[in-house]
Amino acid sequence: MEHQKINMESLWSDDEVPVSPTGQYFNSSALSISVLSVLESEIPIDDSPTFVLLNDLFLPINPRFSSIMVKDNNGVKQWKKVDVKLQDHVNVPTFPEGKSPEFYDACLNDYLSKIALDLFPPGRPLWNIHIIKYPTSNAAGSLIFKLHHALGDGFSLMGALLSCLKRCDNPALPLTFPNFQMKTDLNEEKGSVCKSLTNAFSTVVNSASDFGWSLLKSSFLQDDQTPIRSGVEGVELLPMNVITMSFSLDQIKEIKVNLGVTINDVLTGVIFLGTRLYMDATSKESKNGVSTALVLLNTRNIGGYTSVAEMVDASAVEKQWGNQFGFLHVSVPELNGKECSNPNQFVYNAQKIIRKKRDSAAVFLTGKLLETVRRFRGPEATAQYIRSTLKNSSMTISNMIGPLERMSLANHPIKGFYFMVVGVPQSLTITMVSYMKVVRIAVGMEKGLMDPQKYKSCIESAFDMIYKAAPSI
Template identity: 30%
Template sequence: MNKEEPVTPVGRLFLQEEGNQVINCIINAKYPINIESVKAEIKNSIFIQHPRFQSVLVRDKNGREYWKRGDINLDKHIFLIQDIDHGDSPSDALSDDEIVNAYLADLTVSSPLNDDKPLWELHILKDQNCVVLRIHHASGDGVSLMSLILAMCRKVDQPDQLPSIPGNNTRISSSSSRVNMREIILRLVMKIWLTIVYGTGFLLRSLCLKDAKSKISGGHGVQLWPRKLATARFKFDDMKSVKNAVLHATINDVLFGVITSGLSRYLDYHQTSESKTKEGLQITGIAMVNLREQPGLQDMSNLVKSSSVTSWWGNKFAFLLLPIYPHKNVGNDALQYVKNAKDMLDKKKLSLEAHFTYAISKLAMSLLGPKVTYFLNNRVFCNTSFTISNVVGPQKEIMLGGNPITSFRATSSSLPHALTMHMVSYAGKAEMQILVAKDIIPDPQFLAKCF
């Protein structure tokens, strides 16, 4: 990488003052964390060698942003957090998870990263055996950052080996790939039609089309409202069992079925006499979709080379709009939530919606600049109801600096949505962080139970 590198178009969006986005990754350790050991581990890791995390953000006289290489002072990046408030009285004492979530909820609203140093920080919550890695979204997305974090870790059962993430090993046999010309044409026509329909829907969301008001609706300015954070936990084997019960389903189908079911329960619980009539209520979510050709753990050994950085590092994701109908009758078949989700997601995957939204954002950046593009993207968030993302982590236990990791979680800075959900799977479990605007959704723990 050169001494100076322009910030990518998507990265420039995350640098807008109104939408400064930080990814917060929560890593729980099995044993107490020694701050000096952590410093030594980082100093000798590939993390500190990565050009992006040695670089300070600078702006030229024309307002263009660049990454400029500089020296790292770890004391400016690593903070020891102790004696966090445990509650007003012994009866109000919070668990370690609740303390960490409360700490993170405050960070998501009021604590941007200072741009006088590389845009990352490490907060060590000593009493909770927890590390919070905060990285600016302009530096990279969840998939690239997960790869970077795991490059600093090792397998517990094989300390000399890097962790691995399961990839997509699906293969189509030669017999099943024989399709006639009519099927190919029909599929192509459907792909074009769905792309036009979903692409038009995305454009309308950036202009005027808006979800009806509900108990989870956010809107412009809600990103500045105080937050609460709760955790929903699932066993990965349970999710696999549900997946196997629906033909050709995926974990994402199961996750979105869980989201639909949980939001339906939550809205039914809070419904008023007025909302009972809204049988056709549609709530639209925004999902983040990885556009890399090779999802999963990347080879971090080559990341110090500019060719590797520009080929896949950074923000390589797009948006999908995912509509759900909370009051849609599913009868006595709970799996119908997953079947409905699968039908909808199959059409989304057949279309080129994700590539369309990515191309439109890049085109808008080129023609209109980051401020107007941010305004249009922000309109999409203001006109929808929630955000959902899912990052796959290693399925075997790993360790950082010889300390086994018991939990991976993640959340981001607050958005105009009153509800943001980020799920990370690790070592046989999946944990979803539920970030809410507490004046709109005051009971995120109850929402977690609904899921």
């Protein structure tokens, strides 16, 4: 079966289409944020079909991949269709020949840091691909997509990329994803009038508190300078290290069942505990410094997705495509004797904080604030506010759900994949994606500030501590 081509040209009847507000924020004088998606091939890469695949599969997914961002006579940014010169978007770097996989690990890391800092040339669509033909410790070759965040969020961009891939076991069948359903405490407690009134009052109070704190964090209150936050102005312009680690989804589910929490609660608790362990190992004085994580949320009005076709369905493009997310300010719990003796407390703390903030209207109110700022002061001022929000916090955490089946691209089986958000004015960025019952955590960190291997060891130790403690509950 051939790949399904998603024809979206009919959605763009005019030559120019307005850029969404979030798209304008992410490609402004204050911010330029992109996503690096890395596909790891099990076999050496044959790049001969590259241009055919890009022309026949990638470009038709969405007109934005064949468009540039321009300003109209009123200064409003628009997407304008252009002729794409594919050779300008394909890069095949050359490294020294005949070296060890560990040598090419370092080459790949340096290359990721380099392209993270590279700006997209004006007059070209906002994407590039990079083909690494050298074997690393994880793969026989790597394919890197760099996609500007103005094109869409992780949900949109993952749908775009995965629509170019097939299932290894049966190419005629679509890639599928774990099904998930959103539940709310309000539905569970619907039968109790008293509880409903109590919840309503609690929501109002929490919304006011969370929104007020978020406003202060975005405007005035900065996190402490710690081993995970340098506080340097322009940190997004500094070199970075990227490391990854893998965890068994089955083991994560064991913790989830034993503790009665969600998979996201487990992963967030592991990251929080591992981060505090790293801070403790690096500097006793600042191990419990004020540190805030921005946890990204998908705000689409959907219950989930089960296939790639649903992610990029042209008939539902307004619901599916673009940047549709919010963020929660979550304080990283402190590390003390109680948490060391009971590491599961970090999971419970993560669950409690995130559930409380999810149940408030802070995300909605923040969205309204951004829209108000944009309306009266313009998108550049709004982008500056978002930049301040990021800069004043210590880290960003985002996650995606990946396919259950092994996938392939042009008959190249994909051993693993991960993504990294770059251009963010923070010293630490963490992303997570599931694939074939494995959760891959990728960490981008300011080079020279953090020790990559020490941080990785601390995250792995945190997972082991929580996994071993969970059965006792």
